[in-house]
Amino acid sequence: MKLAYFNDYHLGVVKGDTIVDVSAAVADVPHVGPGDKISRIIENWATYKGKIEAASGGAGVSLESVRLRAPLPKPGKMLFMVANYLENGALAKANPINAFLKSPSAVIGDYDCVTLTEQPATIFHHEAEVGLVIGKRAKDITEAEAKGIIFGYFNSCDVSARNLGAAPMDSFFPTKSTHTAAPQGPYIVTADEIPNPQNIKMQLWVDGQLRQDYSTSDMGYTIEKTVAWLSTVTTLHPGDVVSLGTNHQGLGALQNGEFVEQEGAGLGRLHFTIYDRLERKWPVGVDQDMADRVAGRKR
Known part of the structure; x- marks a missing residue:
């Protein structure tokens, strides 16, 4: 799976030349910012992997139409x-x-x-x-x-x-x-x-x-x-x-x-x-x- 942040730090899954917004699948993740959120998703991958995979089956948009962000905007170290x-x-x-x-x-x-x-x-x-x-x-x-x-x-x-x-x-x-x-x-x-x-x-x-x-x-x-x-x-x-x-x-x-x-x-x-x-x-x-x-x- 290819995970990316795009636009206003929506979480997406990249598939070929498209990206599917899967933000709804991780809406319940407690966080104080996008960097904290992706770290918590990674930490609880067993919980969120299936939800993200299911959400990634939806319609995507062209990668060229979005702005990709750093995938880990604020690593712990x-x-x-x-x-x-x-x-x-x-x-x-x-x-x-x-x-x-x-x-x-x-x-x-x-x-x-x-x-x-x-x-x-x-x-x-x-x-x-x-x-x-x-x-x-x-x-x-x-x-x-x-x-x-x-x-x-x-x-x-x-x-x-x-x-x-x-x-x-x-x-x-x-x-x-x-x-x-x-x-x-x-x-x-x-x-x-x-x-x-x-x-x-x-x-x-x-x-x-x-x-x-x-x-x-x-x-x-x-x-x-x-x-x-x-x-x-x-x-x-x-x-x-x-x-x-x-x-x-x-x-x-x-x-x-x-x-x-x-x-x-x-x-x-x-x-x-x-x-x-x-x-x-x-x-x-x-x-x-x-x-x-x-x-x-x-x-």
């Missing part, structure tokens, strides 16, 4: 993995497992705009990632248990400001949590529709030019290992987001006026634009220097 790829086999072994917290306030949705912070940065990069949604509370779980707590998957882009102000390269909060730096969507695909999340083809285009093109099979740590490890550090709750990191081969600058598209196989296509009031300029295309440094080919 967002955990982003650090250097979790082998860079197409360039690295002989995985980096030490690590993650950082990204501000939920950075979330935007399909066709929204990333506004680059006016604070000085050496460059802004796109990082196309697979995001997953936690479906059940989890603390100190095993890898074998991890698959059972994943609710679904979606496109996640980790927009990154390098060397922001006085922040060092590895200072993740100021460089990763700027306003609008977390495009997500266009919808959540429930885990049962993704038969092998460890082999999702990820692609990202800027103004129609392909940049990132990799598979999640290149991960240094499996999805199960990642989720299990995170649960030993912090308790995971329904509606929390885990973004699984990126393969840095193909990263490039983001700059004013560009149109970005990101697609994970089976996850739909996420679109967003870039605005920079300062109209800063960087070389267009792949940042090969960054790719070489992450892959260990250059220091």
Whole structure:
């Protein structure tokens, strides 16, 4: 099932090029906002799954006629993995497992705009990632248990400001949590529709030019290992987001006026634009220097 928020945060099920409003099926969910509501639906999926499926049999409208919103407008927390790829086999072994917290306030949705912070940065990069949604509370779980707590998957882009102000390269909060730096969507695909999340083809285009093109099979740590490890550090709750990191081969600058598209196989296509009031300029295309440094080919 593909779950999406649209227009004034109506819940819908996406079917092909249409979306069916299923808001009536979840009208009894107690909530204080759309972010809280989707988390409660996820937490009580056994109760609402059948109701939503039944409601999704109704008439739909064209996706082109609605405005899709971020599918998880206000996650409880967002955990982003650090250097979790082998860079197409360039690295002989995985980096030490690590993650950082990204501000939920950075979330935007399909066709929204990333506004680059006016604070000085050496460059802004796109990082196309697979995001997953936690479906059940989890603390100190095993890898074998991890698959059972994943609710679904979606496109996640980790927009990154390098060397922001006085922040060092590895200072993740100021460089990763700027306003609008977390495009997500266009919808959540429930885990049962993704038969092998460890082999999702990820692609990202800027103004129609392909940049990132990799598979999640290149991960240094499996999805199960990642989720299990995170649960030993912090308790995971329904509606929390885990973004699984990126393969840095193909990263490039983001700059004013560009149109970005990101697609994970089976996850739909996420679109967003870039605005920079300062109209800063960087070389267009792949940042090969960054790719070489992450892959260990250059220091």
